[in-house]
Amino acid sequence: MPKNIATDAQIISMLNHNDMAAWDLLYKKYASSTYGLICKLTPEKNLCDEILCDIYITLFKNNFLKNVSGNLCTSLLKFTYNHTIRFLKMHGKEPISHTEITQKELDLLCTCGLPLKEIAEKTARNQHETKKVIRHQLMQYRKVEL
Secondary structure: OOOOOOOHHHHHHHHHOOOOHHHHHHHHHHHHHHHHHHHHHOOOHHHHHHHHHHHHHHHHHHOHHHHOOOOHHHHHHHHHHHHHHHHHHHOOOOOOOOOOOOHHHHHHHHHHOOOHHHHHHHOOOOHHHHHHHHHHHHHHHHHOOO
């Protein structure tokens, strides 16, 4: 990721001011992570591509990101996860189960932006193990190339 990319706060501010350049910045910053998550849920590349496009179109149409009050990355990944599951089910497909990071951990991380200590407590893992699992899974999401 380029070092001169906008911060999440800058992107959200640009979105709130209807600056279309924010969408380009958002895509450049997070497309590989969102695509990686989609690929973890379905192995069909054509379907992954379609879902990725649909996610960004839906985000744009619904102004979802203008109301993000927490972490942009976790909100975007949570939206991507839920949207992908819905999309797959609407098309008669079953998502492949994701490994290592549990849905509960993803929910806690993405919807609440909870500190690591609280996620560890709520998932009955120690902090080190929780951090290792979350970091590993997020790195796996980012490894998938567009």
